[in-house]
Amino acid sequence: MLTYSPKQEDYRSLAHSLATFTSLTQIKTMFFGFSGILLADDFVYLNAEAIESTLVDETFENYAVFPVSLNQQLWGAVLCETTDVSKKRLFLSQSYLQNIMNEIIDTPTLGTVKVWEPLTSDQVSQINYLHDFFGNHQTAMMPTKSSQPTRAMKLDQLDDRDAASRSITLAVDYIHQNIQQSLSLNEVAQKAFLSPSYLSRLFKKYLHVNFVEYVNNQKVALAQEKLALSTDTIQQISNQIGFSQTSYFTKIFKRKTGLTPSEFRQRNHTIQKIYTIPRKLDWENSESVYDVSKDFFKSNHIKYLADSTDGTTYVNRIGDLGDTDGNRGWVYTVDGQQPLQSADETSANDKSVIQWVYTDYSQDSQSK
Structure with missing residues (x-):
């Protein structure tokens, strides 16, 4: 050897x-x-x-x-x-x-x-x-199910899953480090030492979304931050997140949020703070948006307070910002949309990115 x-x-x-x-x-x-x-x-x-x-x-x-x-x-x-x-x-x-x-x-x-x-x-x-x-001969020599070699075989299977997880982690890390550039499946697959077809299958298996949708969800989330918290033009923001054509950026943004970038900026000029939580591989299928948000806040040492009314959990404070006189507070979005359910009632299973937004409550908002 x-x-x-x-x-x-x-x-x-x-x-x-x-x-x-x-x-x-x-x-x-x-x-x-x-x-x-x-x-x-x-x-x-x-x-x-x-x-x-x-x-x-x-x-x-x-x-x-x-x-x-x-x-x-x-x-x-x-x-x-x-x-x-x-x-x-x-x-x-x-x-x-x-x-x-x-x-x-x-x-x-x-x-x-x-x-x-x-x-x-x-x-x-x-x-x-x-x-x-x-x-x-290996089959003939295979011990009973309770024996040590069988457990070792299961560990080998776990190693394969761990290897796949490491590979897709490389891909996701590369996406987030280069989210302001144009990203192709071939390019990211090469950086993760995978074939494009296999990386595509890994995204669907582990992140429950295809590669293009995952990347676009991250780009739109970053665009929302820039539209709400900066004075950069829409064309500048489009270029900053890797779109060569502003018209195509507008098309993707509207498909994800239901609004054009101009409409989003006009309607969300009161936003003061945004926390963005990209999908992680360790999110459990059974976890809610609130569950993974709590983990994010704790791991990043961000203080938060939550209240429960009629069995429904609402987030009242994140960091130094909390509800004030009932007209300002925290709302959350998933993949560019604001769900009608509360965060503990919304599954995080097939979501690519979660955002917590501190803003004026709109008249038609029905949940936090």
Whole structure:
């Protein structure tokens, strides 16, 4: 077994080179490293769930498997789609792949990379037999459900979920750090070392919203803060949050809030303070807006007071600002809209962003 491996930068360079090779030759090519890494479609896949999902999605009708060694030890395998590919092109591909790998890998430190001749169909079948052999023996040796190895298997499954959580956390952190720029699914996926399709699935699974909606909800929330608390023009605000066209920003803003940016600013000129709470991965499905808001206030050392009337909870004070004479106080919004229910009656499950707003109560406001 290898006790050392290439750097992440090497893997990114290799993934890009394989994508270039695919583009030039029209031979779909991937690399799977036995350390648990997959290079495909110009992306680096680092966790088991992402690798499995990507491999399942691939539709290679015919393929060649090139074993790859590093410093005379088996390192991984290159997989090539071989439909309508001649033996001569396959031989040239083997040489080319070996050359680009040795150009990228630090051979004086890690050793020489060698791409071996592709396995024959009979050899691949023999590997399948070997896999079945080990699978059957592992099943035969599997202890009872209450034994320690079974618990270890569950821990492995948890590790996969943790890896997925870490990946989407990278993506969400990158979004919030760059929310004032134009953000694409491809760009964010690359920063999180995921494929765009897999990142999209993670957003729906963990955040219960698609990628574009999540990003737009964060941008609209930031725009609401700027419209209410600054004197910047709408065009300036549009540029500040990553929209190249003010007309498109207006369209998205109105779709989310029901108001144009100008109408929002006119109706909300009395806003004095806004607390914005973006979606976090640790929100439980059963939690309400009030539950996750309490956690946010506590973790950020923000004092708050709440009152309960007829079983309904209302937030009366956040920080130094509280209800005054019944005409000023705190209201909340989710994804740009103000619900009719109180915060403890509104589920946070499928929400991307919550905002607490200190303002004059509008005549038609029915909840806090």
